Amino acid sequence: MPSIVVAEPQSTEKSKKIMMKAEAPVFEEDSKSVEKKVKKEKKSSKKTKLTSEPDPDDSNKKIKEKKRKASSGKIKGGSDGDEEERSETSSESGEPMNLGKKKKKMKFDEGVVEEKKVEEDPNAVSNFRISKPLKDALKSKGIESLFPIQAMTFNLVLDGSDLVGRARTGQGKTLAFVLPILESLTNGPAKAVRKTGYGRAPSVLVLLPTRELATQVHADFETYGGSLGLNSCCLYGGSPYQPQQNQLKRGVDIVVGTPGRIKDHIERGNIDFRSLKFRVLDEADEMLRMGFVEDVELILGM
Numbered sequence: 256m257p258s259i260v261v262a263e264p265q266s267t268e269k270s271k272k273i274m275m276k277a278e279a280p281v282f283e284e285d286s287k288s289v290e291k292k293v294k295k296e297k298k299s300s301k302k303t304k305l306t307s308e309p310d311p312d313d314s315n316k317k318i319k320e321k322k323r324k325a326s327s328g329k330i331k332g333g334s335d336g337d338e339e340e341r342s343e344t345s346s347e348s349g350e351p352m353n354l355g356k357k358k359k360k361m362k363f364d365e366g367v368v369e370e371k372k373v374e375e376d377p378n379a380v381s382n383f384r385i386s387k388p389l390k391d392a393l394k395s396k397g398i399e400s401l402f403p404i405q406a407m408t409f410n411l412v413l414d415g416s417d418l419v420g421r422a423r424t425g426q427g428k429t430l431a432f433v434l435p436i437l438e439s440l441t442n443g444p445a446k447a448v449r450k451t452g453y454g455r456a457p458s459v460l461v462l463l464p465t466r467e468l469a470t471q472v473h474a475d476f477e478t479y480g481g482s483l484g485l486n487s488c489c490l491y492g493g494s495p496y497q498p499q500q501n502q503l504k505r506g507v508d509i510v511v512g513t514p515g516r517i518k519d520h521i522e523r524g525n526i527d528f529r530s531l532k533f534r535v536l537d538e539a540d541e542m543l544r545m546g547f548v549e550d551v552e553l554i555l556g557m
């Protein structure tokens with residue numbers, strides 16, 4: 256079952272980084288493809304020199320410049336002016352990453368090779384496997400583009416990888432798991448196996464350390480899950496058991512809550528977590544700090 260752990264970095268130094276443990280293979284793949292593109296780039300520079308017969312000095316300077324850029328990690332240009340796939344990560348700077356396509360065009364003009372970059376947002380919602388109702392819901396909230404952590408993790412979560420995500424506050428960690436989980440349940444791998452109908456057992460469990468945080472995350476599941484016909488409940492201490500119990504009895508797709516109250520519901524026989532498809536430990540570091548470790552272990556051990 257996919258497990259997702261979300262936490263904030265602990266020191267300012269670390270806080271500049273978004274760490275995606277499960278993403279390592281992606282980065283590795285990227286560096287190989289970058290290498291290939293650098294070689295391809297060098298070849299294409301040679302071809303250009305042969306076919307367009309520019310002034311040798313001028314052309315050499317430009318080719319050297321291109322090589323310098325390529326070796327510094329920024330690959331520019333293409334061999335024939337077609338669109339090319341580009342992958343870069345810029346999570347540390349907080350800039351949108353280039354997971355999507357960048358169009359580049361080369362213009363041949365009397366031997367001078369010019370590059371023209373056609374602007375395109377690689378993190379635009381339309382570049383991801385997000386269904387229309389969810390796209391519309393995002394649009395109605397003014398979200399047209401994913402934040403870097405969301406773009407980085409979307410496919411991994413949707414396809415069911417375990418993941419540890421870490422980012423500074425306000426970087427959009429919540430939607431980084433909410434969106435792909437909802438898509439997986441309605442249009443992805445979890446669709447075929449999730450429970451439906453009256454009295455259904457939940458497919459998703461999200462644990463958070465406090466009532467306030469649980470309420471915030473639940474609100475996102477309500478907004479975006481509601482647009483896909485999924486329902487959720489929020490279980491936290493200090494509020495009456497009966498309404499929570501009634502909701503669970505009717506059946507929910509997503510349970511969001513604090514460890515103590517969720518453990519109580521388990522002990523009362525109100526929740527069956529055997530059909531879980533996703534479990535998320537949000538603000539995991541805080542949960543451990545607050546002494547929820549035993550409750551969390553008990554809940555996840557079910």
Ligand SMILES: Nc1ncnc2c1ncn2[C@@H]1O[C@H](COP(=O)(O)OP(=O)(O)OP(=O)(O)O)[C@@H](O)[C@H]1O
Nearest residue numbers: 397398399400401402423424425426427428429430
């Ligand atoms: N792609 C996006 N485009 C625009 N706004 C977004 C996007 N993703 C999230 N937001 C908004 O950014 C704000 C911060 O998001 P969120 O609370 O998920 O961040 P966080 O990293 O979980 O922060 P915290 O650690 O404080 O919980 C929210 O108001 C959210 O609605």
